[in-house]
Amino acid sequence: MPAGDGDTIGNAEIGDRRETGTLGKLMLLLDIVTHADAPMRFTDILAVAGQPRGTLHRQLSHLSEEGLLEVDPDGRYAPGLRLLELASRSWARNEFRLIAEPHLRSLQQLTGETVHLGVLRGTSVIYLDKVEGRQPVRMYSQIGNASPVYCTGVGKAALSILPDARVRALLADVSFQRFTPSTHTAGTLLAELAEIRRSGNAFDREEHEVGIRCVAAAIHSEDLSFVGGISVTGPAYRLTSERLDDWAEPVRQTAQSIMSDMRIGLGPRR
Amino acid sequence: MPAGDGDTIGNAEIGDRRETGTLGKLMLLLDIVTHADAPMRFTDILAVAGQPRGTLHRQLSHLSEEGLLEVDPDGRYAPGLRLLELASRSWARNEFRLIAEPHLRSLQQLTGETVHLGVLRGTSVIYLDKVEGRQPVRMYSQIGNASPVYCTGVGKAALSILPDARVRALLADVSFQRFTPSTHTAGTLLAELAEIRRSGNAFDREEHEVGIRCVAAAIHSEDLSFVGGISVTGPAYRLTSERLDDWAEPVRQTAQSIMSDMRIGLGPRR
DNA sequence: CCGATAGTTCCATTATTCAGAACTCAATTT
C-alpha cells in the first residue's frame, strides 16, 4: 500500500478530463505528490498515476529538472522549491491582496483577532492573506490553503453573492463532509445563504473546527470575476455571540471599503 | 514598450535550454508572467516569449485552464492561485522545514531577532522559513523569496561548505550586483569563504541592504543533497559587532542541532 | 547465487504541438 491517501486527491480535479494536453498530465502528477503526506517513491506514484512506467519516468524527470519536484537520494519525490519561488512572487504582487492589505490591518487593529482574506476558486476557498495579532506568525499556515466553501465564513459569504443557479451548479460538485456537529449539509446551507444575502454577513459557529468561530462578509468585483470575502476569526470563548454581532458591521464596512478601492485600482481599464 | 522589465527575467533561467520539452516552454512563460510587476497582455508576452502567436495562445490557454495563470476580464495574464495552493501544501510538509522549526523558534527566543532558514538552489538562496519577533511587523513573505548567494549570510554560509571547485563553477553563473557599498565582488567573496570555513559563521554587514546585518551558519546533509543555512537578522543599530559575535556561537549550535535531527529524521533510509 | 523488486533506457508508433496564415472583432482614422 503506497504512502499518502491516494484517493483523497482531487475531489474536483480527478474525473473531469481537462483539455490541457501534456500539461494536464503533469499537473496531475504534481497534485499527487503535493497531496501525499510524505515523499513518494517511484512505484507509489506509478500505482496511482495510471501511466506506463517509461512514460511516468520521463514525466517525473522533467518535473524534477524544472524544480517542480525534488528527488532525494533515495529516489523519493517531494514537491520542489520552484513552487515556493513562483508562489512567493505571485503572492507579493497579487492586486487584490495589495488593495485589501491596509484594510485587513485596520480590521485586525479594531478587533484584535485574526483577519483573513479568501477567494472562491472552484469549489474551495483559497486564503490569500492573513493578519494576525501579536503571536509569532506561521506564514503559510493558512495562506494558499484550500478550505471547503460550505463551512467557512468566507466561503459562505462568497456563495451568497452568486446567483442561485451558479450556487447549485457549484454545490453539485461538493461532497459535504461533517467536520463538527454544526457542519452544514446541502439543504441547510441554501437556507442560510438567503439569510446571509439579507444581512450581508456570514457566520461560522464552529462548523469547520470545534472552538473556532468567525464573522465574514463578501467581496466581489462587479462582473463576479473576483468573488471572495474577509473574516474575523477567533476562539469561541472570546468570540461570543454578542461579539460576533458587534463586529458584523465593521466587517461589512471593511468589505465595502476594499470593494471601492478595487474599483479605483482595477475599474478604469488599463 | 511592454509592461514589466522583460530582460531582468531569468538571470540563470534564460540561456540554458533545458531538456524538458513542452514543460520547459510552459515554465518559461510562467516565469515571464510571475516576474512581471503587473499583469501582462497577450501582446506583451508575445514580445518576450519568442513564440508564434498561435502557439503562444494555446500555451497560455492551457496554463490558464490549469489555474497556473489567471486571465482578467481585459485579457491580461497574472499568476494563478493554483501556485499558492501547491506551494502551501509543499511548504507545510517540507521535511527540512519541519525538522528545523522548533530550533528556529528557540533561537528566536534567545535573540529576540528574526530567524531565517534558507536553502541553496542554483545560484540563489531560497528562504524556507522565517520566525519573527513580537513586532506586529508585516510577515512580509520572505518565504519563497530568491536572494543572491553572495551577499546574504545564509548564502555565504551555504557556499562555505561546498568544495572549492563547485563554488567556482557556481559563481561563474552569477552576475555580481552592487546593492550597497559593502557588497562583495567575485574576488573578495572567495577570500571570505575561507574565513567562514574556519570560524563556522558567516556575517552579512549591510552587504545586501543598508542597515541590515545578520549572522549565519551552514546546514547541510552529509551528501550535500541539501545545502542551506540559518541566520539571525536585524537592524544594524541593534546588531552591533559585539552582538553579532555573541550570537555566532548559538547560531552555530542551533545549526548543529538541526543537522543532528536531520540525520535522525532522514538518515536511516526508508 | 538466485529470484524478486525497483528503477532506467530504448525505439517504433501515435498523439501533440508547432508555425504560419486566415479570420473575427473592436477601436481608430479618414
Next chain:
DNA sequence: AAATTGAGTTCTGAATAATGGAACTATCGG
C-alpha cells in the same frame, strides 16, 4: 460610414515530442 489598424482567436498540414511496451540494469533478501 467605410476603411484601416491592432489585438486576439481559430484552423491546418507538417514537424516534433510524448507514448507504451519491452528489454535492460541495479539492488536487495534469502
